[in-house]
Amino acid sequence: MKRLAIVLAAGQGKRMKSKLYKVLHPVCGKPMVGHVLDTVNKVGCDRKVVVVGHGAEAVRSYLGTTAEFVLQEQQLGTGHAVKQAKELLGSENGTTVVICGDTPLVTPETLEALFALHEEQGAAVTVLTASMDEPHGYGRVIRDEQGRVKRIVEQKDCSPEENLVKEINTGTYCFDNAKLFDALDKVTNQNAQQEYYLTDCLGILVSQGEKAAAYMTSDGAESIGVNDRVALSQAEAFMRARIVRQHMLNGVTIIDPGATYIGADVEIGADTVIYPGSILSGRTKIGEDCKIGPQTEIDNSIIHDGAAVKHSVLSQAEVGSGTTVGPFAYLRPGAVLGEDVKVGDFVEIKNATLGNGSKVSHLSYIGDAKVGKNVNIGCGAITVNYDGYNKSITEIEDDAFIGSNVNLIAPVKVGKGAYVVAGSTITQSVSDNDLAIARQRQENKAGYADKIRARAKAKKQKQDSENK
Incomplete structure (x- = not known):
């Protein structure tokens, strides 16, 4: 019928x-x-x-x-x-x-x-x-x-x-x-x-x-028919409990169901562990044997088997198998991480791909970039992708090494196995296996620190006298 x-x-x-x-x-x-x-x-x-x-x-x-x-x-x-x-x-x-x-x-x-x-x-x-x-x-x-x-x-x-x-x-x-x-x-x-x-x-x-x-x-x-905000919160609580319970019956470990928020369309594989404070929303898909949280927000993203994400925010991102993210990382739309990648604390990635085995361990911004396999990006390195009008692409090929506090001014390409020395600002492409250094030569001026301090002290004393 x-x-x-x-x-x-x-x-x-x-x-x-x-x-x-x-x-x-x-x-x-x-x-x-x-x-x-x-x-x-x-x-x-x-x-x-x-x-x-x-x-x-x-x-x-x-x-x-x-x-x-x-x-x-x-x-x-x-x-x-x-x-x-x-x-x-x-x-x-x-x-x-x-x-x-x-x-x-x-x-x-x-x-x-x-x-x-x-x-x-x-x-x-x-x-x-x-x-x-x-x-x-x-x-x-x-x-x-x-x-x-x-x-x-x-x-x-x-x-x-x-x-x-x-x-x-x-x-x-x-x-x-x-x-x-x-x-x-x-x-x-x-x-x-x-x-x-x-x-x-x-x-x-x-x-x-x-x-x-x-x-x-x-x-x-x-x-329950929802006619006001009170009924809305009741419906939310009932459905959230229902959703969490179903995931647990399907083999997901949820440490604290009362402190875990999972959207209606989220998929989670067996033997994944969800720690307290996690918010999973949209059409997020999480594979098996993952560790998510604590205090992690994932929206409309894909997390493959065996990945770990903690204390981080992900939106429209993809995380490969065995990859670790966080703590305190931010993956924005278009971030795609390969397998066994490491993205550490205070790293932001936007519209960028990272190949298998690459590492961005801390305090870096990678935006509008194509990063190959087994690349190491040091602390404080950034891709300078926006000139106020246009966004440009940075390419870093396999096995390259990017030192700490490096600025890569897009559009620019770093070749396979290339080495960029810490503190450099790179404006021209670097060929395969080349070393690039772009920083001013250091100069030490004997005893000059005392002169700087004396000058600063005199300036402060003058300002204090004028303010009396």
Whole structure:
């Protein structure tokens, strides 16, 4: 049977008090609506329709071609929102899941179980429910004496007896698609909020003799709909714990789960150890047997097997197998390190490749450069790549040695096996196996240090006298 999805993402989210449209607020590094689309994709939905309203262009821009879109120009309730998809989906046969774009914690496993129950029972509608000790603010699921679902009553419309019910509506449903749009035509706005409730479809279908079912999730966190920053932080905490737990079950050692932040799309290989204070985000991929952290931030980067990164920041970088980075290194976009490379403390690398076995051990900047294999770059050496208008390339070929405090003024090339003496400023290319030295000859002036001190002392005494 064909599976379809309608994602409700038209609400403004005033309680977020934000310029950012509500469903685009990130949870574990990904906008909430992105999590929801991932979930419906994983259960095999053939078509996905996102109902947009406020911030429509921003949502369209983020989701791109991953979904179809319909516009709800006036926010007149959830039933009215779903009805906007009729032109696209009204003629389809199959099962339609309706889910809110601000419910990022609903899992594919739960959604699959909801579909399965709906299809097994031949229901016209199946609602995802949860049991809550404090259900205030949620619609209540009302059952008859035999335990069958009769209707859903919104909080503001509950009677005193209905208000005591603990089973709540999470806002996620499966519908027979044709029966959904037929019922929507019968929904009215005769209620406390004068809105067209999607929940009324359940009561309408039951009154027509159709079967309604309910699947209760065992994880109450899945019921969280994010409407303010407090709920956003709760969703973040639940999802972060979920993500960390899954990585540990997959063979990753995480020393302190509560002090480790891992994004939803991060991949980590077995036997890697993540130390406290690590923040892994974007589509970062970390191989096996790596050591990451402590206090390390890695975003959209690739770390190959056996590498170690500690006390460092990496963004859009690649680190080869067996390579060590840090402490206190900064790899910026375009930094690509080969195998068994060493990048030490207070080294910054940007848009540069380092070949296998090369070393930049401390206090250096390597930008817009191509560095070969087994190159040693000494303390304080830099590639001078920017003249205020243009950026130029520095090339250092295999087995070269760059001494401490060397300035390589790009564009420049240092050949294979060449040796650049410490303290040199290199403006011309150096051929293979040549030695380059570019510094002023030292001159010692006997006793001149005393004259310098006396001159400085006299100047200070004069200034002190004038200031009195």
